[in-house]
Amino acid sequence: MARLAGKYGARLIVTHGVPEAIASIEEIVRDGYFSEGRPELYNPVDNARYLTDVQFAYASAAQAVILRENASANIVIGPFWAESLILSEAGTMVGAFQIGGTARDVQIPFFVLVCDYAFIGEEIFAAGAMASGDAATLASITGQDVGKLLSIILIVLGLILLPLGVRLATYLLW
Amino acid sequence: MEMSVVWRRTVPQLLVAIILIVMTAFYFLYIDKATKAAIDSWDKLLIDYSIVIAAIAAIVGGVDVARYHVSLIMKREKEQIPFSSITLILEITCVVFAFYALATGVPILTQPQFSWIYLNLQVPTSSAMYSILVFYIASAAYRTFRARNPPALLLIVGIIVMLGNTSLGFVIWPGFAPLRDWIMTGPNAAGYRPIVIGVGLGTIILGLRLILRREVTWMGRRD
Numbered sequence: 001m002a003r004l005a006g007k008y009g010a011r012l013i014v015t016h017g018v019p020e021a022i023a024s025i026e027e028i029v030r031d032g033y034f035s036e037g038r039p040e041l042y043n044p045v046d047n048a049r050y051l052t053d054v055q056f057a058y059a060s061a062a063q064a065v066i067l068r069e070n071a072s073a074n075i076v077i078g079p080f081w082a083e084s085l086i087l088s089e090a091g092t093m094v095g096a097f098q099i100g101g102t103a104r105d106v107q108i109p110f111f112v113l114v115c116d117y118a119f120i121g122e123e124i125f126a127a128g129a130m131a132s133g134d135a136a137t138l139a140s141i142t143g144q145d146v147g148k149l150l151s152i153i154l155i156v157l158g159l160i161l162l163p164l165g166v167r168l169a170t171y172l173l174w
Numbered sequence: 175m176e177m178s179v180v181w182r183r184t185v186p187q188l189l190v191a192i193i194l195i196v197m198t199a200f201y202f203l204y205i206d207k208a209t210k211a212a213i214d215s216w217d218k219l220l221i222d223y224s225i226v227i228a229a230i231a232a233i234v235g236g237v238d239v240a241r242y243h244v245s246l247i248m249k250r251e252k253e254q255i256p257f258s259s260i261t262l263i264l265e266i267t268c269v270v271f272a273f274y275a276l277a278t279g280v281p282i283l284t285q286p287q288f289s290w291i292y293l294n295l296q297v298p299t300s301s302a303m304y305s306i307l308v309f310y311i312a313s314a315a316y317r318t319f320r321a322r323n324p325p326a327l328l329l330i331v332g333i334i335v336m337l338g339n340t341s342l343g344f345v346i347w348p349g350f351a352p353l354r355d356w357i358m359t360g361p362n363a364a365g366y367r368p369i370v371i372g373v374g375l376g377t378i379i380l381g382l383r384l385i386l387r388r389e390v391t392w393m394g395r396r397d
Contacts, residue, residue: 019235045245050238056303089310103373105366113318121369122376128391137388140379147375
C-alpha cells in the first residue's frame with residue numbers, strides 16, 4: 001500500500017493502536033515513499049498516526065480521521081472486533097472505496113456487507129504473499145490449497161464412514 | 175552481506191523463527207518437568223521483557239499523540255484546535271497523576287482523581303461509541319436487506335433469524351425459534367466451518383513462512 005501510494009503520489013494515512021509498532025509502521029510507510037522516488041511526500045506525523053490502544057477510543061479517532069480527511073479509499077484489514085463496522089460505516093459515509101478483511105469469523109459478515117471488496121478468513125494471509133510477488137512465497141498458497149483439499153477429502157470420507165460405524169476422527173487423534 | 179542488513183533483517187527474522195519453533199514445540203510435544211521448569215524461568219523473563227518494552231512503548235505512543243496534536247494546533251486549524259487542546263490537557267493530566275504516583279507510591283489506578291476521570295469520561299464515551307453500533311448495524315442491514323434480484327434470500331433468512339430472536343416472533347408463529355436454531359446450527363455452521371479451517375491453514379502457512387524467513391512484509395524493506 002505504501003509503495004502504491006508512493007507510485008501514484010497519493011497521501012497515505014495509517015492509523016494504528018499498537019505503540020510497540022510505531023517505529024516499524026513509520027519505517028514501512030517511509031520505505032514505500034522512498035523506494036518509489038517520492039520522499040518529499042512522506043511526513044511521519046501525518047502519514048503514520050498512533051491514536052490509542054483503547055478499543056472504542058481508537059474506533060472513534062479512526063472514524064474521525066476518515067470523516068475529516070474525506071478519505072477516498074478505506075482499507076481495513078486486521079484482527080478487529082466491534083470496531084470493524086464503525087470504521088467501515090465511516091468509509092461509507094464519505095463514499096470511500098473500501099477493502100476490508102479479517103480472520104475473526106464473527107466480524108467477516110460486517111466487511112462483506114459494507115465493503116466493496118472483502119478478504120474472507122485466510123485470504124488476508126494469502127494477500128500478503130500475493131503482494132510480495134516472490135515465487136517461493138506464492139508456492140505456500142498452493143500448499144495452503146492442498147491442505148484445504150485434504151480437509152475436504154477427510155470431511156467427505158468421515159461422512160461416508162460414519163453411517164458404517166467408523167469414527168474417522170478417533171483415528172486421526174494420536 | 176552488509177552488517178546493517180544482518181542487524182536489520184537477519185537478526186529479527188531469526189528471533190521470530192526461534193520463538194515460533196519453541197512455542198510450537200511446547201504446544202505439541204511432551205516436555206519433561208525438569209526441562210519445563212528450566213524453560214519456564216526463561217519464559218517468565220521474556221514476558222517481563224515484553225512488559226518493560228510495552229511500558230516504554232506507551233511513552234513513545236504518548237509522545238506521538240502529543241506531537242500530532244501540537245502540529246495541528248501550530249497549523250491553526252480552527253475546527254481541530256478545541257479537540258486537540260482537550261486531548262493534550264487530558265494527556266498532561268495523566269502524566270501528572272503518573273508522577274504523583276511515583277512520588278507518593280500510590281498506584282495510579284487507585285488514585286480517586288484518576289478513577290473519577292476513568293469512570294466519568296472514558297467509560298461513558300466508550301459506551302457511547304459501542305451504542306452507536308446499533309445504528310450502524312441498522313443502516314448496514316437496511317442496505318443489505320433491500321429486496322433485490324435475484325430473490326432476496328438474505329432478506330428472508332435475516333427476517334426469520336430476527337423474529338426467532340424476539341418474543342414478537344414467538345407471538346406471530348412459535349416455529350420461528352426452532353427455524354432460527356436450524357439455520358444457525360445447519361447452514362450457518364456449514365458456512366463458518368470452512369472459513370475457520372481456512373484460517374487455521376492460513377495461520378500454519380504464515381507461521382511456516384516466518385520460520386523459513388520467506389515472510390518479510392512485516393519488516394518493510396525488501397532489500
